[in-house]
Amino acid sequence: MLEIKNIKKSFGGVKAIKGSDFIIEKNKVTALIGPNGAGKTTLFDIIAGLTRPDEGHIIFEEKDITKKEPHKIANLGISRTFQQVRLFKNLTILDHLQMVEDNKDMGLLKNIFTNKKRSDKKYEQVLENFGIKRTLDTYISDLSYGQRKLLQIAMTLEKSHKLLMLDEPVAGVNKVIQSDIENLLLKLKEENETILLIDHDMEFVRKLADHVIALDAGVVICEGTPDKVLKNKKVLEAYLGE
Amino acid sequence: MLSAFFIHIAVIIVIYAILAVSLNVAVGYTGLLNLGHIAFFGIGAYTSALLTKNDVPYIMALLASGIFASVFGWLLAKITSRLKGDYLSLATLGFGFVVYAVMLNWSKLTRGPLGIAGIEKPNIFGWYLKGSGSYLIFASIIAAIIIFIIYKIVKSRYGRLLEAVRDDAIGAQALGKNIYKLKIQGLMISAFFAGIAGSLYAHYISYIDPSTFFISDIIVIFTIVIVGGLASLRGSVISAIIILGLPEMLRFVDLPSSMIGPMRQMMFAVILILILMFKPRGLFGKIDLE
Amino acid sequence: MFFQLLINGLIAGSIYALIASGFSIIYTTNKFVHFAHGSTATVAAYFLYWIFSNFGLPLYLVFPLTILIAALFGFLVHLLIYLPLKKRKSSSVILLIASLALMAFFDNLMQLLFGADVKILSIFPHGKGIEILGAYITPIQIVILIVVLLLFFGLWAFSKYSKLGKIMRAVSDNPELAKTTGINSIRVQHWSFVIGSAIAGLAGILIALEHNIEPAMGTHLMIQGFTAAVIGGVTSIPGSIVGAYVLGLTENFGIWFLPSGYKSAIAFVLLLIFLIIRPQGIFGINQGNRDQKM
Numbered sequence: 041m042l043e044i045k046n047i048k049k050s051f052g053g054v055k056a057i058k059g060s061d062f063i064i065e066k067n068k069v070t071a072l073i074g075p076n077g078a079g080k081t082t083l084f085d086i087i088a089g090l091t092r093p094d095e096g097h098i099i100f101e102e103k104d105i106t107k108k109e110p111h112k113i114a115n116l117g118i119s120r121t122f123q124q125v126r127l128f129k130n131l132t133i134l135d136h137l138q139m140v141e142d143n144k145d146m147g148l149l150k151n152i153f154t155n156k157k158r159s160d161k162k163y164e165q166v167l168e169n170f171g172i173k174r175t176l177d178t179y180i181s182d183l184s185y186g187q188r189k190l191l192q193i194a195m196t197l198e199k200s201h202k203l204l205m206l207d208e209p210v211a212g213v214n215k216v217i218q219s220d221i222e223n224l225l226l227k228l229k230e231e232n233e234t235i236l237l238i239d240h241d242m243e244f245v246r247k248l249a250d251h252v253i254a255l256d257a258g259v260v261i262c263e264g265t266p267d268k269v270l271k272n273k274k275v276l277e278a279y280l281g282e
Numbered sequence: 283m284l285s286a287f288f289i290h291i292a293v294i295i296v297i298y299a300i301l302a303v304s305l306n307v308a309v310g311y312t313g314l315l316n317l318g319h320i321a322f323f324g325i326g327a328y329t330s331a332l333l334t335k336n337d338v339p340y341i342m343a344l345l346a347s348g349i350f351a352s353v354f355g356w357l358l359a360k361i362t363s364r365l366k367g368d369y370l371s372l373a374t375l376g377f378g379f380v381v382y383a384v385m386l387n388w389s390k391l392t393r394g395p396l397g398i399a400g401i402e403k404p405n406i407f408g409w410y411l412k413g414s415g416s417y418l419i420f421a422s423i424i425a426a427i428i429i430f431i432i433y434k435i436v437k438s439r440y441g442r443l444l445e446a447v448r449d450d451a452i453g454a455q456a457l458g459k460n461i462y463k464l465k466i467q468g469l470m471i472s473a474f475f476a477g478i479a480g481s482l483y484a485h486y487i488s489y490i491d492p493s494t495f496f497i498s499d500i501i502v503i504f505t506i507v508i509v510g511g512l513a514s515l516r517g518s519v520i521s522a523i524i525i526l527g528l529p530e531m532l533r534f535v536d537l538p539s540s541m542i543g544p545m546r547q548m549m550f551a552v553i554l555i556l557i558l559m560f561k562p563r564g565l566f567g568k569i570d571l572e
Numbered sequence: 573m574f575f576q577l578l579i580n581g582l583i584a585g586s587i588y589a590l591i592a593s594g595f596s597i598i599y600t601t602n603k604f605v606h607f608a609h610g611s612t613a614t615v616a617a618y619f620l621y622w623i624f625s626n627f628g629l630p631l632y633l634v635f636p637l638t639i640l641i642a643a644l645f646g647f648l649v650h651l652l653i654y655l656p657l658k659k660r661k662s663s664s665v666i667l668l669i670a671s672l673a674l675m676a677f678f679d680n681l682m683q684l685l686f687g688a689d690v691k692i693l694s695i696f697p698h699g700k701g702i703e704i705l706g707a708y709i710t711p712i713q714i715v716i717l718i719v720v721l722l723l724f725f726g727l728w729a730f731s732k733y734s735k736l737g738k739i740m741r742a743v744s745d746n747p748e749l750a751k752t753t754g755i756n757s758i759r760v761q762h763w764s765f766v767i768g769s770a771i772a773g774l775a776g777i778l779i780a781l782e783h784n785i786e787p788a789m790g791t792h793l794m795i796q797g798f799t800a801a802v803i804g805g806v807t808s809i810p811g812s813i814v815g816a817y818v819l820g821l822t823e824n825f826g827i828w829f830l831p832s833g834y835k836s837a838i839a840f841v842l843l844l845i846f847l848i849i850r851p852q853g854i855f856g857i858n859q860g861n862r863d864q865k866m
Contacts, residue, residue: 090452114458126453128446130513130569135442139457145439146459148467152434199457315665317672361848368605368664372802373847376840379795383837498791501676504669540688544680551677558670559656572663 041066041234042118042203047086047096049079056082057093058258064203067232069225071245071266074255075278080238081123083255084207087236088120089113101202115143117202121209123238125188127180133191134176137163140199170194171220186217193221197228204228204235211240222248242270254278289414291530296421297483299522300428302506303515304475310512310569311436312468313448315371317500318358318378322351322473324385324495326480328392331401331490340404344481351477352470354381359466378497385492397491401484421482428475433515435471444468445513448569501547502526505554511567521565525553575707577824583713583782585820586720590775591797592804592812593727594768598646599806600744601757601764604667608649608674610794612769616642616776617785618682621691631695639773646769649674650762675791683787691785712781719778723771724813731809736763744807799843 042064049057057079064070072080085091087098089110098106105113114120127136138145145151163176170190174183183191193209209225210218225248228235239245245252245266252269254262256278262269269275301323308314326347333343362373385392392398404411404420411417435441443464446454451461484490506525510517529546537545557564562571595609620638623629629637653674657667701710731737743750743760750757779789796819804815819839826838 088456090455109460109462110452110455111458111460114456120456122453122456126450126456128449128453130449131442131445135446138439139442139446139454139459143458145443146463148435148440148471151438151440152431195457361844365847368668369847371665371668372605372798373844376843376847379840380837380844383834383840387831387834387837498676498679498788501673505673508669541684544684547680548677548684551673551680554673555653555670555677558662558666558673559653559660562660562662562666571666571669 041101042087042236043097043099044083044087045097045099047083047093047098049082049086049091049093056258057086059096060255060258060260062253062260062263064234064236065251066234068250069229069233069235069237069248070251070253071237071239071249072253072255073239073242073245073269073275077257078255078278079258080255081207084120084205084236084238087113087205088118114199117200118205119196119199119201119203120205121192121196121207123207123211125185125192127188127192129181130179132177132179133167133172133174133183134160134163136180136191136195137166137176137198140195166194166198170224171217186213189213190217190221193224202234204233206235206237208238208240210244246270286414287533289418291527293414293418293421293486295522295526296418296425297479297486298503298506298526299519300425300479300482301476301503302510302518302522303429303432304472304479305503305507306510306513306515306518307432307436307444307475308469308472309507310514310567311441311448312444312465312472313451313572314359314374314465314469314472316358316374316469316472317371317497317504318374318376318381319472319476319503320495320497320500321378321381322354322476323480323483324381324492325354326351326477327484327490327495328385328398328480329477330481331398331484332391334402334485335398340402340485341406344404344478347481348474348477351480352474355470355473356466358473359469363462363465375497375500378500382492382496385495392492395491395493397489398484399489401488401490403488404485417486421486424478424482428478429515429519432471432475436513436515498547501554502550505550505557508562508567508571509553509557509564511564512569512571514564514566514568517564517566525550575705577828578821579704579707579709579713581821581824582817583716583820584823585800585817586716587775587779587782587793588796588800588820589720589813589816590723590771590778591793592800592816593724593809594771594775595794595797596801596804596806596809596812597740597764597768597771599801600809601740601761602654604654604664605671605798606654606765606768607668607671607794607798608678608790609646609671609768609772610790610792610797611675611678612642612646612649612772612790613776613779613793614682614785614787614790615645615678616773617693617780617789618686618691620777620780621686621693621785624693624695635777638777639770642773642776643766643770646765646772647762649769650765655758675794679787679791686785686787688787693780693785695781712778716778716782719774723774727809736760740764795843796839799839799846802843802846 044060044062047057047060060083072083074080082091086093089108093106097104100116100118105116160176167174170193172187172190172194174187180188196204210221213221222244229248249266252263252266253260254269254272254275261274261278262272305316305319308316329350330343330347333346334340358374358377362370365373386394411420443454443459446459447461447464454461506521507518509525510521529549532542532545591610591613595606598606598609616638619641620634623634623637653670654667657670701708731741739755739760743755743757800816800819801812802815803818804811804813806812819842822842823835823838827835
């Protein structure tokens with residue numbers, strides 16, 4: 041479904057990605073692991089079009105998307121979260137959920153004079169499904185960190201997508217929300233979603249992932265089944281050697 | 283005599299309210315800190331003055347001034363689309379100065395520093411706006427329509443997207459929204475209404491020259507917008523009344539007229555600095571200037 | 573014609589360089605655009621005019637006093653306006669708006685105090701000048717060239733060998749690190765305002781001698797000084813000096829092709845071009861002033 045072909049990227053002389061190659065298969069959960077600074081988030085940004093690689097190609101469903109603009113990539117069906125949540129702090133939950141529904145809001149004239157009724161029911165259902173106990177008119181600045189994280193995941197899932205990219209979905213949240221999110225991910229796996237995930241919890245990766253790719257200092261050092269990768273000597277060194 | 287003076291102030295307030303509300307679309311709602319807004323005002327004023335001088339009907343000229351200003355809004359947005367922060371603001375300031383320099387030097391078209399005199403009063407399908415009173419009514423109607431349209435825009439789902447671009451452009455991109463298009467449109471909407479305000483100004487004062495549109499005059503408009511509060515239309519309107527009304531008190535103090543001009547400008551500058559220091563959200567603002 | 577334009581370009585460049593280098597000194601340690609820097613030169617020029625026409629002080633006292641006043645002015649602006657704003661964690665954009673307001677304030681204050689008309693300071697009579705290769709250069713212009721050269725040499729030595737100069741470079745390279753090593757960054761910022769403004773004071777004097785004095789001179793000067801700094805890279809002091817000469821020469825040779833009224837527009841066209849195509853300037857380093865990608 042997604043092919044990473046010989047991607048290279050350096051920032052001001054520092055090589056962040058030194059030629060990565062791998063494939064994300066449809067209906068599988070692929071986990072990207074590696075110590076901090078291994079280049080995982082950079083790779084996410086390159087796939088999403090936010091960072092342009094120096095070399096290499098990203099192929100999504102047989103199409104080269106390397107040079108596409110970020111919003112076009114998103115609209116092709118790559119839906120992602122960010123490690124640091126990126127929500128709009130002066131807007132409400134409702135505004136956010138409406139935004140992911142479709143791109144009809146991009147039309148200026150269509151929107152000024154048509155006042156569509158709010159279908160609160162549907163959105164309230166989303167909040168309930170994700171365990172966000174707030175009203176639709178709550179501003180983002182009033183949400184807790186965990187709630188923001190949940191809302192971001194909710195939006196990523198609600199947006200029509202073929203591939204989900206989740207960047208440390210449980211980082212920084214409390215134990216309760218962490219297990220909520222993890223259960224949610226296990227459910228997504230059952231529903232055969234295609235997921236690319238960055239996570240540090242090896243036990244959880246072993247449970248969730250079909251395929252694991254270990255990255256260190258900008259290179260893929262090992263890939264395969266969770267059991268194989270997590271026992272690999274180089275992987276253990278990369279983690280312990282930090 | 284006194285009432286004529288109040289009507290004059292009222293017309294100026296109405297025109298600046300449009301200018302402030304339109305700037306708020308760019309700065310407050312879309313997050314584009316445009317320091318060259320005064321250029322759109324000037325482009326609108328010159329467009330309308332020159333067209334009516336060449337026998338174009340007033341209403342056509344009014345619309346053309348908005349459209350022409352928004353073409354420049356498109357241009358400015360295009361050339362600065364990759365800039366942010368200080369650099370965006372400075373490039374917009376630069377744009378304002380280039381427009382000013384063109385007004386000053388393209389004498390064949392603009393008559394340079396001499397300016398354009400004798401700009402006719404509007405004649406709208408037989409309604410001839412000769413007096414200040416009728417002009418105030420006309421300008422107020424236009425302002426009401428503009429504020430209503432802008433209100434509809436910012437409250438719509440589209441308006442939410444502009445705010446999303448302001449709050450987190452990358453987040454908006456990840457949701458599949460074309461932020462470049464939104465920024466361009468935000469600036470074009472802002473420029474369009476500033477151009478209309480320019481036309482209203484030109485036909486009211488009946489004489490324009492480049493000095494009215496020099497970049498230092500951006501201070502007044504920014505003072506109005508920031509005192510009123512970012513992303514608050516009501517704030518901009520109320521603030522226009524306060525900020526422009528207040529210095530008129532100077533007229534009741536016995537001062538030579540050569541001193542009133544600079545003192546007004548100094549007052550605006552002091553108010554702007556004080557509000558940035560003590561209440562940067564202004565009177566009705568809900569968002570921070572970043 | 574060519575040599576005359578060359579000389580005019582070098583003179584203009586020297587004056588822009590004075591504004592640009594002072595501006596850069598302030599920018600590198602403070603990281604915001606102090607647009608009211610041009611007003612410092614205006615205030616200095618008017619002070620010189622006032623003291624010269626009212627008191628019979630000798631010139632060797634008048635000039636240093638003017639520079640001192642400029643330095644004090646810059647220090648007070650930083651202490652009373654910018655520092656409180658920084659303490660509120662105001663963004664650099666807010667500081668930029670505040671600096672524009674300051675500029676408007678002082679331009680109008682000078683107009684209020686001295687009137688809108690142009691003041692002429694007749695300390696040295698404007699002679700016809702000396703002829704070199706068919707071009708004329710006045711004694712004041714020669715003085716400008718020499719003073720500016722000396723100043724740049726001084727600045728270079730200051731930043732290379734003095735303790736404060738080294739600290740300033742450290743703060744500008746990495747403010748966070750400088751803080752952890754115990755450098756009092758506010759003091760360094762104060763000093764950068766003092767030094768930068770003193771140089772602006774010198775610029776004010778030289779402009780008062782070479783041209784005339786008027787309330788809006790600071791604004792126009794700042795547009796050019798700032799453009800020069802951007803051309804060279806605002807974070808590089810030598811860069812901004814080179815940028816100033818690039819601008820001065822471009823403006824003066826530009827009137828071969830354009831009506832002279834466009835002279836001031838050349839600055840802004842160059843400014844726009846550099847901001848858009850190469851915002852880090854010729855010598856500066858890119859510091860995240862634009863969106864990633866592209």
